Amino acid sequence: MLISGASVAGPALAYWLARYGYRPTVIELAPALRGGGFAVDFRGSAHLTVLERMGVLDKIKQRRTGGSPMTFIDDQGRQLAAMPAEFAAGEVEILRSELSRILYAHSRPTPEGATGDPGAPEATSKPDTSATSGTTAYLFGDSIRSLTETADGVHVTFERGAPRTFDLVIGADGLHSTVRRLAFGPEEEFVSHLGYYVAGWDLPPGAAPDLAARPVGYGEPGRLATVGRVPRRAGEPGYRGETFCVFASEGLSYDRRDPRSQKEAILQAYKGAGWRTPELIETVRDADELYFDAISRVDVPSWSTGRIALLGDAAYGATVGGMGTGSAIVGAYVLAGELAAANGDHRQAFTRYEQKLRPYVTQCQEGGRGTGEFLAPATQEAMDARNAVLNDPAALTAMLGQAHEISANITLDDYAHPSSTSTHPTAPAGARTGRSQARP
Numbered sequence: 001m002l003i004s005g006a007s008v009a010g011p012a013l014a015y016w017l018a019r020y021g022y023r024p025t026v027i028e029l030a031p032a033l034r035g036g037g038f039a040v041d042f043r044g045s046a047h048l049t050v051l052e053r054m055g056v057l058d059k060i061k062q063r064r065t066g067g068s069p070m071t072f073i074d075d076q077g078r079q080l081a082a083m084p085a086e087f088a089a090g091e092v093e094i095l096r097s098e099l100s101r102i103l104y105a106h107s108r109p110t111p112e113g114a115t116g117d118p119g120a121p122e123a124t125s126k127p128d129t130s131a132t133s134g135t136t137a138y139l140f141g142d143s144i145r146s147l148t149e150t151a152d153g154v155h156v157t158f159e160r161g162a163p164r165t166f167d168l169v170i171g172a173d174g175l176h177s178t179v180r181r182l183a184f185g186p187e188e189e190f191v192s193h194l195g196y197y198v199a200g201w202d203l204p205p206g207a208a209p210d211l212a213a214r215p216v217g218y219g220e221p222g223r224l225a226t227v228g229r230v231p232r233r234a235g236e237p238g239y240r241g242e243t244f245c246v247f248a249s250e251g252l253s254y255d256r257r258d259p260r261s262q263k264e265a266i267l268q269a270y271k272g273a274g275w276r277t278p279e280l281i282e283t284v285r286d287a288d289e290l291y292f293d294a295i296s297r298v299d300v301p302s303w304s305t306g307r308i309a310l311l312g313d314a315a316y317g318a319t320v321g322g323m324g325t326g327s328a329i330v331g332a333y334v335l336a337g338e339l340a341a342a343n344g345d346h347r348q349a350f351t352r353y354e355q356k357l358r359p360y361v362t363q364c365q366e367g368g369r370g371t372g373e374f375l376a377p378a379t380q381e382a383m384d385a386r387n388a389v390l391n392d393p394a395a396l397t398a399m400l401g402q403a404h405e406i407s408a409n410i411t412l413d414d415y416a417h418p419s420s421t422s423t424h425p426t427a428p429a430g431a432r433t434g435r436s437q438a439r440p
């Protein structure tokens, strides 16, 4: 089985597939696991249950950022409203890059059963020969060029590697998925722009240390710039500063593979902004890793076509505020579980995966719809109304409670221990295999 994308959904799926005896291959466009991106969070019992069943919850907790309260200020630095840490950070918040490294390491168990070192991802375009049979091979620095479905497989050509045939192909390659484009249609058919852009990058060492010590956000109608601090990467002591920006804009035309073009778009968007925004935004020029994307929503009428299926942001992305990371983890769990339960019948597995997951992620996605407007309201009146909500503990508690309810609203079958579940409909006991039965 081929999985495209090694960020969150891809390695999580690979982990479960390897556990059920498959030997997936994961292909990643970037030359190594991607760094960058600010914090992502998990909230609600479904996210935590899946992470616990994967055996990564403790590792993730060890690397949690702890979240930080955010103070919204005016142009004189005076407090207007405060956003409590748990509002932005859920139950567990972790840097996306750290999460990706943990999942990657966990999807490649060593022969002894220990997991690899999350601090040492490999950058190679060759198959990973250190993984034992029954586990996962990672191919970095390559991308699928074409997909041709045949009676018993999918013939895949690559930008760099030699063509191969796989039984199934899963697109876990994000909002701008190549698998979706090749197998389902052009991006414009499935991705709607929700009127805002989001950007995040680390502050260069020494930049605005006074600001980074006290997380603050400065907003003007239609644009927000925040600065905060997050723990350094594994093995590095202390904290580093980071920015997180949200601005309203029609769809922009820029080269997604060219950071200079993205930096220019950000600099333009904050021209003439007050407070110390120019000083902060200027630091983007020196940013090594930049996260920049439109706040969008992905709606694909059917997540599978023949032997090809979509997972995570590629299928049901919501960029920010739609619990995309938790939904990717839960989706990987359900997809792998249904594949194992269907015992080779991918049609049945894909159908059940979608039936079980779609109502859940659709609700989660809804949260993303108002995120841009909440963070960077378009008018002064709307900003005042947002601040009033933030300053009202009862309103905040209600909003948090609603998010928790939505993110818990799925029944998770215990695929790895089928006898302990009463909710799984029909799969025969022998359909779920352990590690010993390797499947390609």
Ligand SMILES: Cc1cc2nc3c(=O)[nH]c(=O)nc-3n(C[C@H](O)[C@H](O)[C@H](O)COP(=O)(O)OP(=O)(O)OC[C@H]3O[C@@H](n4cnc5c(N)ncnc54)[C@H](O)[C@@H]3O)c2cc1C
Binding pocket: 004, 005, 006, 007, 008, 009, 010, 027, 028, 029, 030, 034, 035, 036, 037, 038, 039, 040, 096, 142, 143, 144, 172, 173, 174, 175, 176, 177, 178, 179, 200, 291, 311, 312, 313, 314, 317, 318, 319, 320, 321, 324, 325, 326, 328
């Ligand atoms: C660099 C980066 C930074 C991010 N930062 C944040 C953040 O700060 N906050 C937040 O809420 N969300 C962030 N996200 C999005 C967040 O990770 C996802 O919304 C969520 O975790 C779902 O993950 P996913 O694995 O489905 O998709 P993604 O995390 O988007 O991962 C998709 C992966 O597929 C790879 N890929 C893309 N095209 C191809 C191709 N043609 N062939 C092979 N591989 C391909 C990408 O390089 C990436 O590794 C970021 C994503 C990325 C890639």
